[in-house]
Amino acid sequence: MPQQEEESKPTWLPSSPSTPDCRTTPTTVIRFGIMSSPTYPDPRPAIVVGDRVLNLSLLKKWDGFCLLEESTKSHLQVFDESDLDSFAALPADIRSRLRRYLQDLLIKDGPYASALQDKLLVRAAVVFPVGDVTIHPPFKADWIDATVL
Template sequence: MKSWLPIPAGSHFSLANLPFGIISTDNKPTRRPAVAIGQNVLDLKAFADGGGFRNLQTLPSENISVFSETTLNAFAALGRPSHKAVRAYLRDIFRGDTPYSDALKTNEVLKHDAIIPLSEVQMHLPLAIGDYTDFFAGRNHAHNVGTFFRGPSNALNPNYNHLPVAYHGRASSVVVSGTPLRRPWGQALASPADKTPEFRPSKRLDIELELGMFLCRENKLGEPVSISDAEDYIFGYVLMNDWSARDIQQWEYVPLGPFNAKNFGTSISPWVVLADAMDPFKTNGLPNDIGLQQYLRESRTDNILDIQLTIAIRSKLPTSTSKFSP
C-alpha cells in the first residue's frame, strides 16, 4: 500500500503501523495527540480542528474532543472498535488512492498545519499511568534471571508454569525513552560469602528489553475479567526497558520481591502501536506441559506476538557498539 506522503523504505512508521503518541512543538508547547507516518507526524488536534475527521461516520462528533487532550487516555477509553476505525480511516487518508483527497491530500492549509517533521516534535508519555504491573512473562528470560539468583537447577519456581507471575512496580517512575536516569544506590553484598551488605551504587545495572501493554478499559473493584474478554481491554503496545539493579535486587528481593532495585526508572517508547496493528503477528507460544486451570485456558492458540527485536548497546569507555537479538 503506497502513500501520497513520501515514506522511506524500511520505515517503522509505514501505513501498516500508524502508532499514536503525544507531542509538543516549540511554537505550540501544549501537548496533544499525533500519529507517526514516515519522517513526519500528523497532529491530530490540528487535523480534527480542520475538519479532517468529517468523513469518519463511526466517530460521533462529541468524541472528536479526545484529540484535544494532553494524553491518549480519553481516546483509549473509547474502546477497541473506535481505535480500529480511527486507524483505518487515517490509513485511508494517507493512501495514494485516498477516497478523501480534500480532507488532507489536496488541502494545502491543513497539510501545513497538521503535518510536522518528526525532527521538530518533542515526545511525552503517551498516557497518564495510574498503575503498573510487571509480568515475568518470558520463559527464557525467567530462567536466565532465576539462574542468576538461585542456580540453574532451581531457576524456575514451582508456580511459574501454573500462573502469571508479576509484581506491582512504581507507576510514577515510568518515563519516556531518552529521559536520563540516575544509577541507583542500595544495599548489596560485596561477595556471595558475605553476610553483611554495604551501601553503594549498583555495580550490576541491567537492561531488560520487554513489551509494555496499555489497557483501555476498567473493571469494577473485585470483578474479574475472563480470559476470553481480555483482548478487548488492550489499547496497544510499547517497547519497555525494565532497568534492574541486579546486585541490589539479589539482596532485597527475599521474601517480598523487587523494591529499590526496580523502582528507580522504567523507560518506554513514546509511540503506542495499537493492538489491531499487531494482530498479523499473532502465533503459537512455547509449549507448557503442565495443564492450566480452567480460568486461564484460552480458546485461541495463536495468543503470542512474534516480534523480531535487536538491541544495540553503546559504551563510552571504550567506544563500542554491540548488537544482538534476544
C-alpha cells in the same frame, strides 16, 4: 482461521532526504503518541508515519475528520487532551474506526484525499517533520493494557 495481513498502500506524505521515504512506510502501521512543537507548545495526540508527525488536534480543528462517519465524530474530543488515556478508554470499535480513517486518510489518492491530501494549506498546518517536535509520554495512567491500542 488466521487473519490476513492488510495490504499496505503508498502514502502521499513527503519525506526528508536524510530519512527513509515515507511513501515506503506501511499505511497499516499507525503509531499514536503525544507531541508538542514550538508553534503548538501544548502536548496533543499525534500519529507518526515515517519521519512525519500528524497532529490530531490540529487535524480536528482544520476539519480533517470531515469524512468520518457521524457516529464516530462525537468521540474526537479525545484528540484535544494532553495524553492518550481517554483514547485508550474508548470502545474498541471506535478506536478501530478512527485508526482505519487515519490509515485511509494517508493513502495516496485514497478515499479521503479531499480531506487532507488535496488541501496543501491544511497539510502545512498539521504535518510536521519528526525532528521539529517534542515527544511526550503518551499516558498518565500508571499501568496500561497493551491490547487497548
